[in-house]
Amino acid sequence: MVVILDLMRMAGALAEGATGAVTISSASELDLVRRWCERTGNTLITTSPADAGLGAVLVRRGRLPDPAATLGPDRLPGARLWLYTNFHCNLACDYCCAASSPRAERRELGVERIGRLVRAGADWGVHEVYLTGGEPFLLPEIARIVADCVRLLPTTLLTNGMLFRGPGLRALQAMPREGFALQISLDSATPDVHDGHRGAGSWARAVAGIGVALGEGFRVRVAATIASPHAADLAALHDFLDGLGIARADQVIRPVAQQGAADTGVQFSRESLVPEVTVTADGVYWHPVAATDERALVSTQIEPLGPALSEVYRLFAEQWAAAGAAARLFPCA
Amino acid sequence: MSEQLLIGAVAYTPNVVPIWEGIREYFAESPAPMDFVLFSNYGRQVEALRAGQVDIAWNTNLAYVRTVLQTGGRARALAMRDTDTRFATVFVARTGSGLSGPDSIAGRRLALGSADSAQAAILPLYYLARAGVDVTRLEVTRFDSDIGKHGDTGRSELDAIDAVLAGEADVAAIGITTWDGIGGGELMPEALEAVWQTEPYCHCMFTALDTLPAERHEPWVSTLLAMDWGRPAHRRILELEGLHRWVRPELDGYAGLFAAVEEQGVTKWW
Incomplete structure (x- = not known):
């Protein structure tokens, strides 16, 4: 009984979401703590005395936040499926989280396998597909890959927008307009910053690519990767994109992650990233920003995909409960 | 935006802050925007209500009774929790x-x-x-x-x-x-x-004085009563405050406390 009085006193002094410890001396007291938490809407964080040591158990005031409510249903693990179609690229951006470049190994997933992966994802409950690379427009079959994806799920294709001519333009024109969006990278309102990271002349060609895509009737998102965004620079970028006709909701700002080719940037651990299941030719990864990081490797077995999706969801649920608080969301969209 | 009502509450738990910040946010877009001020004890809060420093006080049953007794009946009961009606x-x-x-x-x-x-x-x-x-x-x-x-x-x-x-x-x-x-x-x-x-009695009560016109407190009370357990943002606040819905006052449930205060000679000034 005393342990319940201890719990009452401790909980009364805690703010919602804060945690406190009480000491227990037996398994039956642990069971009592568990039942008290269930009854009163509080959360037992540690599930055995050994978890906290010395008979102390940790209790969170209130329930764990619902991840669907906190993150949004579209950001729950498994809602998005990222596919690295390939790793080679016509650019060699100095912050590329996948270290893509013209010299990078191609490591293509392949048309047939992508079709099977998207089918498996749809069957599991994936809501949308993101195709990225590398530069997907370097693949001659990219229009077919997109069509196969869009037939099953809403799809976004990430591109630098620089290859919309010749075969690239014909591939673009063959892509569906419904259920499909292009996400084109543009880091600044003027060429200097963008070209400084991505190569001379790349800003002008990306802006031209945005114009081509809009002219062809596609929904275009623009994503800027900015290490230390200043308010004035962001305002200038938003004004510029407004002028191009990009909706504010389709103007995405994301930080540089210290991954791949980036020597500096946001550091993260698997525990700090809400997972977005990512498949490359090398395996299934926790998140697209860490698709070359062994620490983020979930499985080297790509197919069947369902078990890996379930495993990531299970690991996230454990992580969410153990954290006792909302995981920090790394915004990579 | 109309003039904000100022609500007093007593800080008896750390959760008072998220509760009242949540309520203030809920009221922000309503016809009755409000702010709040926290007191360390009910004596100070009732004093502030009488002095006109707050418009409405979130009182315990004893603080409500004391407000009535200290003001010669000029207190007005505005709303309570459903759980307050069956304490x-x-x-x-x-x-x-x-x-x-x-x-x-x-x-x-x-x-x-x-x-x-x-x-x-x-x-x-x-x-x-x-x-x-x-x-x-x-x-x-x-x-x-x-x-x-x-x-x-x-x-x-x-x-x-x-x-x-x-x-x-x-x-x-x-x-x-x-x-x-x-x-x-x-x-x-x-x-x-x-x-x-014991038999059920009533507990906490939003209390104002008769100097607060109905056209000021009634939109606030109506907005309060519209909080909905079925809406997650409202429910979080309602759960923290320990109720399912706000209700109109039930004054019969205070008769016992009025009588007890008189019989036991409980000071009306605490």
Whole structure:
């Protein structure tokens, strides 16, 4: 009984979401703590005395936040499926989280396998597909890959927008307009910053690519990767994109992650990233920003995909409960 | 935006801040925007209400009664929690004590909570007396652990329970919310049992003075009553504050406390 009085006193002094410890001396007291938490809407964080040591158990005031409510249903693990179609690229951006470049190994997933992966994802409950690379427009079959994806799920294709001519333009024109969006990278309102990271002349060609895509009737998102965004620079970028006709909701700002080719940037651990299941030719990864990081490797077995999706969801649920608080969301969209 | 109403509340738990920030946010887009100010005790809050420093006070039942008594009836009851309409005091003893009903408590060692707690000090004696128990023959031990907060922290009630478990008292009088909080006899049936429970009475009440015009408080009350348990953002606040919905005042539930305050000579100035 005393342990319940201890719990009452401790909980009364805690703010919602804060945690406190009480000491227990037996398994039956642990069971009592568990039942008290269930009854009163509080959360037992540690599930055995050994978890906290010395008979102390940790209790969170209130329930764990619902991840669907906190993150949004579209950001729950498994809602998005990222596919690295390939790793080679016509650019060699100095912050590329996948270290893509013209010299990078191609490591293509392949048309047939992508079709099977998207089918498996749809069957599991994936809501949308993101195709990225590398530069997907370097693949001659990219229009077919997109069509196969869009037939099953809403799809976004990430591109630098620089290859919309010749075969690239014909591939673009063959892509569906419904259920499909292009996400084109543009880091600044003027060429200097963008070209400084991505190569001379790349800003002008990306802006031209945005114009081509809009002219062809596609929904275009623009994503800027900015290490230390200043308010004035962001305002200038938003004004510029407004002028191009990009909706504010389709103007995405994301930080540089210290991954791949980036020597500096946001550091993260698997525990700090809400997972977005990512498949490359090398395996299934926790998140697209860490698709070359062994620490983020979930499985080297790509197919069947369902078990890996379930495993990531299970690991996230454990992580969410153990954290006792909302995981920090790394915004990579 | 119309002029904000200023609501007073007592900071008896760290959750008072998220509760009132949440309520303020809820009201921000309403016809009755508001702000809040926190007090360390109900005496200060009632004083501020009388001085016009706050427009509405979120009072305990004792603070409401005192506002009525201090202002000669100029207090106005505005709204309460659904859970405030069915409050009660529970008398608990060690399991196997053999006690049952008010008569069995007569002459026993009774542990009470803070002297300004209606549920754990004032009303227990009132209802025992109404049930025919000679309260002057009780051996009363008081635990004035949170004076000023009218028993809101629950600490004094837990201290009273400790006394029973330690064999230093036969019975403890606690609020029904504390009884529910420790499991209501289900989690540790071998330790404590309820031996008697008073009739329901009312607890907290939003209180204003008659100087606050209806056209100012009524939109606020209507907005308050519109909070919806089914909406997650509202539900979080309602759960923290311990209710399912806000309701209009039920004044009959305060008659016992008015009578108890008079009979026991409880000062109206705390």
